[in-house]
Amino acid sequence: MNSRVAQLLGRLPWAENALMLIVPLLAVAVAIDLYDNLMLKRILIGMFINLVLVVGLQLFTGNSGLVSFGHISFMAIGAYASVLLIMSPAKKVYTLPDLTGPLSQIEMPFIPGILLAAAFTAVIAAFIGWPLMRLSGSAATMATFALLIITHVILINAATYTRGTRTMYGLENYTTLWMSAFWAVLIIITGFVFRESRVGLMLRASREQQEAASVMGVNIVIVRWVAWVVSAFICALGGALWAHFMMVISPYTMYMHTTFLTVAMLIVGGTGSVSGAVAGTIAITGLFEALRAMEIRISAFRIAGQTAAGFTEVWLGVAMILLVVLRPMGLTMGQEIRLPARLRGRLEARTPKSEG
């Protein structure tokens, strides 16, 4: 079996990096599934969904070098679209009484529903991205931020489809631990495949030397646009999974706070690699949950005579500043996680030489 693994590693150089991320994640999922602690399970599902979002964001930001604050709008569109497609007509009568036409009658199974919702979001992203991908640097970042605000306002005002500012309820809990784990693993693999693909390579080249890439014959607008659409699809999937995990959504829960958290996860981990996106998601999730547990205990014991409201946010902010100061390139410094040197040496000794 070892030689087969070695062969695979020879043919797909990124397979090693992907396995180093996926195997521990799945091991943790198995452990927590067996331990069967409801709170830990929920934390893990939340983390897997964040992995989908952050790796989706990395696919665009990491390869193109453009920072986007707009991807959570794709998460929100994906979430609402999936609810419209999946919720039973009987429930829609209560939650969306003004809804008419085919949308009020449709009831899709979960997986086809979230895929169609993501595809719908990708089409919207394709239209928005066509002009947007011509911008560079901070102009592009500001435009994506504007997109977040515009989407938010539209979601609030399209009350027929979204209930506006009121919470959308009545969703089924489809996003189980293994459902979220499946998508997280699939998206991590997608992140690697995209990076090594032709488009991914061209995009990374344009990030490093825009003019040189252009005279090589790389059409920068098109390769950026492809990454934008693919990452919008992935973030929409994340939103659809999240909606059917929380079972209640509102436009406020997929706005600034989530944007900040996902971008922070990516930057803390390191935008340059898929491993960075994964490491950042794990680190921030761990930190967030640890701080929250402390906040609850401090509040319970009334240390210093008062509750500790805001404790989590303040220390999360402090920790992020420290991380960014101490490791400006992110936890992974733009590198992928590799096998420990000893194990790698043993595998490579078995690899049949293919070059030469």
Added chain:
Amino acid sequence: MLVLEDVNASYGSVVALWGVSIRVEEGEMVGLIGANGAGKTTVLSTIAGVLRPARGTITFGGESIVGESPEDIVRKGIALVPEGRRIFPGLTVEENLRLGAATRSDRLGIQQGIDEMYQRFPILGERLHSSGGTLSGGEQQQLAIARALMCRPKLLMLDEPSLGLAPKLVGDVFDLVAELQDTGVTILLVEQNVAKTLQIVDRAYLMRTGRIVAEGPAYELREAVDIKSAYLGAE
């Protein structure tokens, strides 16, 4: 093969080229020499489609290429090795080469091309998986040339390939360029190193402040008395 006729080009309101006319015939190596700021790089940018000429015509193989996008011009067979090499430092040597073939889609041919480059530039084969930024200046120049050759150009334009290299390597680069001509590729070479350039090119154009001020076979230009003054920018 390549004909520029009466080309003007400008950066915003600053005119950088005044009535530039250049011909490059198939199989030739033509030099474009002159001092820093004479407009040599601007000529290459204009041919490559990065800069659009304000006046004049550019034809390649009898077809006008004015207004075409840089990638269409690469597809037509014109490759540029940009000034300062501009390799992709964070990408591996192999990825750099694959990018040179960005306009090609024949997977097998691209792999063949990469193998050819490793034979011609053995040092690149040895450093296949190293990132481009870790190569030395001379190695980076080899990589930049190999990368440009990956699109199988009919015309290869080199912008100051000897710039910033150690004196010993400068000679190597000129030898390499001379060898390239023997493989049948047509070359337009931009250089400040006038003496070395005139040793290897067939013909040359001398530029000063955006104009062509002299042209002719290399041996004639070598003898022209005012080369030194043009090179130094003095009147």
